[in-house]
Amino acid sequence: MNISGPLVDGFGRVHTNLRISVTDRCNIRCFYCMPAENVRFKPRRELLSFEEIERFTRVVALMGVNKIRLTGGEPLVRHDLALLVKKIAQVPGIRDIALTTNGILLAEQAQGLKDAGLKRLNISLDSLNRETFFKISRREGLEQVLAGIFAAQRIGFKKIRLNAVAIRGITEPEIVPLGGFAREHGLEMRFIEFMPLDADGNWDTDQVLSGARIRAALEEGIGPLVPLPVEDPSQPASDFAFADGVGRIGFINPVTQPFCQRCNRLRLTAEGQVRNCLFSTEEWDARAVLRSGGSDEELAQLVRASIGAKRAGHGINSDQFVKPERAMYQIGG
Numbered sequence: 001m002n003i004s005g006p007l008v009d010g011f012g013r014v015h016t017n018l019r020i021s022v023t024d025r026c027n028i029r030c031f032y033c034m035p036a037e038n039v040r041f042k043p044r045r046e047l048l049s050f051e052e053i054e055r056f057t058r059v060v061a062l063m064g065v066n067k068i069r070l071t072g073g074e075p076l077v078r079h080d081l082a083l084l085v086k087k088i089a090q091v092p093g094i095r096d097i098a099l100t101t102n103g104i105l106l107a108e109q110a111q112g113l114k115d116a117g118l119k120r121l122n123i124s125l126d127s128l129n130r131e132t133f134f135k136i137s138r139r140e141g142l143e144q145v146l147a148g149i150f151a152a153q154r155i156g157f158k159k160i161r162l163n164a165v166a167i168r169g170i171t172e173p174e175i176v177p178l179g180g181f182a183r184e185h186g187l188e189m190r191f192i193e194f195m196p197l198d199a200d201g202n203w204d205t206d207q208v209l210s211g212a213r214i215r216a217a218l219e220e221g222i223g224p225l226v227p228l229p230v231e232d233p234s235q236p237a238s239d240f241a242f243a244d245g246v247g248r249i250g251f252i253n254p255v256t257q258p259f260c261q262r263c264n265r266l267r268l269t270a271e272g273q274v275r276n277c278l279f280s281t282e283e284w285d286a287r288a289v290l291r292s293g294g295s296d297e298e299l300a301q302l303v304r305a306s307i308g309a310k311r312a313g314h315g316i317n318s319d320q321f322v323k324p325e326r327a328m329y330q331i332g333g
């Protein structure tokens, strides 16, 4: 079997973007993602090794994947992550490696990651208020996150994005300060609607603070926003700039404005399961192939089977929606 050839699903969507979770562990406990206590993490031996991740990446790169995002859990708690970045950067066909992090360990690792070939950073920042940060993440850490952001800027990372999950009843007072912070420091602020992927299963549509409401709050509190041209048709965010030219804001609205028809992403969980959607209820066991002496062709076939089974959309708003068994930290956001 010839491995090469694009990863096209039944709806004509071409998959070029792989999100790799490198761990289910995390150093904080955001309520929209993890349980508060007694988290049962996967034993180390169940996680893919860097060599296994690299091999998987080589195979999907032959099928047109050219962008990688490392995520978790918190990817920076995985020992020596820069080594994985370096391995992936050398895979032929991969032209972009990005990282999504909570930023707590970033100040100490940013230089090593940049040197290894990391191109872009998304840093989660839900609040600039210490109490609210604690209420959400159930841990201290705001100072470290801010230190991580500024260290990454000093080191020379460009176009750093900040991600805030928008939750009704919590995020409203944070909107204008976060928008102002992004303007002041030349960062892009992105607001992400709360999705039903919290470990505690408490998600409710009433808790979703829509991108439209956030936009209105920013326009009232800071100034008019104008839409920016779409750089990449598969991007999940709608990007805006303030009319005075200072500061960019992105809205990721999976609940109120699903973007599934433009999706080009596949996912690999930390223990080597391929998922064709964040909300997928089925997985394809790449680790079994990797650890049983399976060929690259078998691995490619497994990925094609996953993409072939991809549904048209996540269906969060439908009565038939089935919440995946895994929570966000076990999938990789």
Ligand code: SAM
Residues within 6 Å of the ligand: 026, 032, 033, 071, 072, 073, 074, 075, 100, 101, 102, 103, 122, 123, 124, 163, 164, 165, 192, 193, 194, 195, 196, 197, 198, 328, 329, 332, 333
């Ligand atoms: N630990 C890293 C971090 O927080 O950036 C990477 C993993 S985290 C699962 C990836 C992204 O998913 C973060 O931006 C986080 O805020 C977001 N996220 C987690 N749970 C979510 C939920 N239920 N709805 C929307 N976004 C969520």
Ligand code: SF4
Residues within 6 Å of the ligand: 026, 027, 028, 029, 030, 033, 034, 072, 073, 074, 102, 124, 328, 329
């Ligand atoms: Fe950890 Fe990221 Fe989940 Fe927060 S969102 S608990 S930082 S994995």
